[in-house]
Amino acid sequence: MFEKINTNNFYKKTKGLSIFVLSKNINMNNPKRYTITAALPYANGPLHLGHLAGVYIPADIYARFMRLNNQDVAFVCGSDEHGAAITLRAKKENTTPQEIVDRYHELNKNVFSDLGISFDIFHRTSSDLHKETAANYFKELAEKGAFTKKTSEQYYDEEYKQFLADRYITGDCPKCNAEGAYGDQCEKCGSDLSPLELINPKSTLSGKTPILKETSHWYLPMGEHEEWLKSWVKDGVLDGKKVHNPKEWKNQVVGQCMSWIDGGLHERAMTRDLDWGVKVPLKDAEGKVLYVWFDAPLGYISATKQWAKDNDKDWEPYWKSEDTKLVHFLAKDNIVFHTIIFPILLKTFGDHILPNNVPANEFLNLEGKKLSTSRNWAVWGHEYLEDFEGKQDALRYALTSIMPESKDSDFTWEDFQARNNNELVAVFGNFVNRTLVLTQKYYDGIVPERGELTDFDKEVLEELKALPHKIKKSVEAYRFREAMGEAMNMARLGNKYLADTEPWRLIKTDEKRVKTIMNIATQITANLTIAFEAFLPFTTQKLREMIGMDKLDWSFIGNDNLIEVGHKIGKSELLFSKIDNAQIEAQVAKLANSQEIEIDFPKQKDTIDFEDFTKLDIRVGEIIEAEKVKKAKKLLKLTVDTGLDKRIVVSGIAEHYTAEEVIGQKVSILMNLAPRKIRGVESQGMILMAENEKGELAFVAPTKDIITGGNVS
Numbered sequence: 272m273f274e275k276i277n278t279n280n281f282y283k284k285t286k287g288l289s290i291f292v293l294s295k296n297i298n299m300n301n302p303k304r305y306t307i308t309a310a311l312p313y314a315n316g317p318l319h320l321g322h323l324a325g326v327y328i329p330a331d332i333y334a335r336f337m338r339l340n341n342q343d344v345a346f347v348c349g350s351d352e353h354g355a356a357i358t359l360r361a362k363k364e365n366t367t368p369q370e371i372v373d374r375y376h377e378l379n380k381n382v383f384s385d386l387g388i389s390f391d392i393f394h395r396t397s398s399d400l401h402k403e404t405a406a407n408y409f410k411e412l413a414e415k416g417a418f419t420k421k422t423s424e425q426y427y428d429e430e431y432k433q434f435l436a437d438r439y440i441t442g443d444c445p446k447c448n449a450e451g452a453y454g455d456q457c458e459k460c461g462s463d464l465s466p467l468e469l470i471n472p473k474s475t476l477s478g479k480t481p482i483l484k485e486t487s488h489w490y491l492p493m494g495e496h497e498e499w500l501k502s503w504v505k506d507g508v509l510d511g512k513k514v515h516n517p518k519e520w521k522n523q524v525v526g527q528c529m530s531w532i533d534g535g536l537h538e539r540a541m542t543r544d545l546d547w548g549v550k551v552p553l554k555d556a557e558g559k560v561l562y563v564w565f566d567a568p569l570g571y572i573s574a575t576k577q578w579a580k581d582n583d584k585d586w587e588p589y590w591k592s593e594d595t596k597l598v599h600f601l602a603k604d605n606i607v608f609h610t611i612i613f614p615i616l617l618k619t620f621g622d623h624i625l626p627n628n629v630p631a632n633e634f635l636n637l638e639g640k641k642l643s644t645s646r647n648w649a650v651w652g653h654e655y656l657e658d659f660e661g662k663q664d665a666l667r668y669a670l671t672s673i674m675p676e677s678k679d680s681d682f683t684w685e686d687f688q689a690r691n692n693n694e695l696v697a698v699f700g701n702f703v704n705r706t707l708v709l710t711q712k713y714y715d716g717i718v719p720e721r722g723e724l725t726d727f728d729k730e731v732l733e734e735l736k737a738l739p740h741k742i743k744k745s746v747e748a749y750r751f752r753e754a755m756g757e758a759m760n761m762a763r764l765g766n767k768y769l770a771d772t773e774p775w776r777l778i779k780t781d782e783k784r785v786k787t788i789m790n791i792a793t794q795i796t797a798n799l800t801i802a803f804e805a806f807l808p809f810t811t812q813k814l815r816e817m818i819g820m821d822k823l824d825w826s827f828i829g830n831d832n833l834i835e836v837g838h839k840i841g842k843s844e845l846l847f848s849k850i851d852n853a854q855i856e857a858q859v860a861k862l863a864n865s866q867e868i869e870i871d872f873p874k875q876k877d878t879i880d881f882e883d884f885t886k887l888d889i890r891v892g893e894i895i896e897a898e899k900v901k902k903a904k905k906l907l908k909l910t911v912d913t914g915l916d917k918r919i920v921v922s923g924i925a926e927h928y929t930a931e932e933v934i935g936q937k938v939s940i941l942m943n944l945a946p947r948k949i950r951g952v953e954s955q956g957m958i959l960m961a962e963n964e965k966g967e968l969a970f971v972a973p974t975k976d977i978i979t980g981g982n983v984s
């Protein structure tokens with residue numbers, strides 16, 4: 272059932288090309304422009320700290336740093352709004368996929384902007400421009416023979432008359448036997464699965480066992496690309512040209528790519544049977560949309576197009592020019608899509624550049640446990656912003672400090688508090704505050720003149736000159752923890768300088784010396800606005816306003832005369848404030864409460880015959896009187912109208928209902944339970960109650976108006 276489309280033409284073309292351009296190297300040390308992408312967040316749920324630490328904060332630091340260096344930057348992102356998970360969620364919530372993606376696009380967009388993630392554009396894949404872009408790429412790729420059309424049998428829900436995407440099928444995992452594994456993955460053991468492997472497959476639409484039915488799809492024969500991918504990933508060589516330095520790639524990224532390639536690349540369907548997504552722009556493609564991992568990376572290109580359009584620029588150099596540095600930021604679960612599948616598409620399309628680096632991060636854990644949206648074990652970005660107003664940089668600082676750059680790392684509220692209080696407040700904030708307050712106090716805010724420098728002063732200024740080089744080197748190597756650590760060393764340098772020189776003591780004996788000290792402290796403070804610009808943008812802006820200085824680019828850093836003598840600095844405020852124990856305890860308690868309770872349902876009791884069941888006489892009754900049973904916390908004495916009679920029943924519901932609120936309540940009453948005395952009151956029957964996992968009780972009552980005395984059977 273294979274039908275190959277022109278793959279030969281495409282191969283002749285690329286092979287021919289490589290002869291002409293053999294051994295020409297591209298110098299990426301001085302790119303003309305940067306295209307920086309951050310993985311498109313899926314518009315199916317809110318963002319949590321793992322997303323921020325893993326993808327968006329590192330990407331933002333890099334983009335801000337390059338802009339600070341006057342580079343031409345396009346920092347693009349957007350919502351990924353297609354795929355089966357969104358249609359499933361819409362179904363579950365009884366709404367439309369559009370409503371779901373609108374909701375989360377808005378929510379996530381606001382979190383990004385409130386946290387200072389400086390995208391040049393935050394686009395969306397449900398936009399017309401994106402749909403048109405993705406469809407055109409697919410069409411051209413199909414014409415170039417990039418795909419193989421193939422018919423195979425796939426699961427089909429006869430009741431809903433539709434093919435079932437991977438996420439629409441659940442069953443038992445063939446690897447670990449867990450129930451509820453999806454058609455593409457078992458969340459229990461993490462195995463990648465295909466729908467046909469599932470034991471007892473069930474459609475999530477109808478709940479029925481699906482049938483197998485033939486359907487055609489367009490496949491990307493990835494195996495045909497193994498050779499060039501290998502040399503591109505391992506050696507940074509593409510068509511005979513050195514295009515990147517593989518030593519700059521993270522070990523785990525190269526490792527993951529090579530293990531995929533060495534394991535043999537298989538074909539993968541680039542289309543799906545689904546009614547939500549970008550329609551496949553070919554004949555005989557009725558009811559088919561583009562695979563979400565074909566669609567989503569093209570979202571970077573459509574976002575760039577929209578941004579260029581809005582800013583009167585040409586988008587093409589950002590994706591086609593060899594002097595553009597393309598960098599994809601993402602988490603480790605998306606590596607293969609950005610280092611294998613998307614590059615295959617870009618290269619096959621022709622005249623597009625491939626990523627210069629894919630600095631994927633590992634995962635962030637939360638309080639020692641894996642972050643999980645489905646288990647609600649997460650700190651959500653929008654909730655943090657509500658709970659810690661004005662503390663965006665405290666979060667950016669804490670997350671950058673523990674960024675999972677080379678291995679998984681752990682966020683704890685205690686560590687967050689310590690970093691804020693012991694580092695931002697006690698070092699950075701303390702130094703700046705002392706400098707500005709003393710300058711106000713001694714000189715009315717006028718920056719004093721320096722006198723002769725001591726050896727210690729010279730040492731400090733040397734260190735001030737040396738630190739920026741370290742920061743830059745680390746940022747360029749995608750080591751943001753280290754880079755921010757060096758920026759923090761500049762604040763430490765200043766803090767220690769004041770602690771060692773003690774101008775507040777010296778002022779009584781050596782006024783001239785204090786002028787020199789305060790001038791140097793002011794210069795360090797001014798340098799901090801540049802050093803931290805990429806990391807803590809809210810803080811640097813506030814600090815610039817306090818000193819009364821303009822935003823300066825990176826070429827000024829290390830300069831010990833950033834602020835002129837005679838310049839008047841403004842009023843100082845505290846840069847950071849402490850986070851107290853109560854705030855942290857509240858967050859820890861919130862997490863504990865968010866945990867889904869694991870319920871151990873009791874085993875089913877032994878089977879009974881129908882005759883046994885008919886022995887139970889259950890009827891609909893109405894509570895007409897109620898009062899508390901004296902000296903019994905849990906008991907209510909109820910008078911129940913059963914239609915047959917009015918009888919007394921003692922019920923253990925007093926901790927859940929007051930006597931007043933149950934009067935008039937319809938109930939199910941077991942009539943023929945042998946009467947028994949409870950706390951001196953004879954109870955003639957039993958009221959049926961349902962219990963939830965917290966031990967709360969609810970009446971089992973008819974949902975329609977059934978007359979008192981009606982039978983329950």
Ligand SMILES: [Zn+2]
Pocket residue numbers: 444445446447448449452457458459460461462
């Ligand atoms: Zn499993």
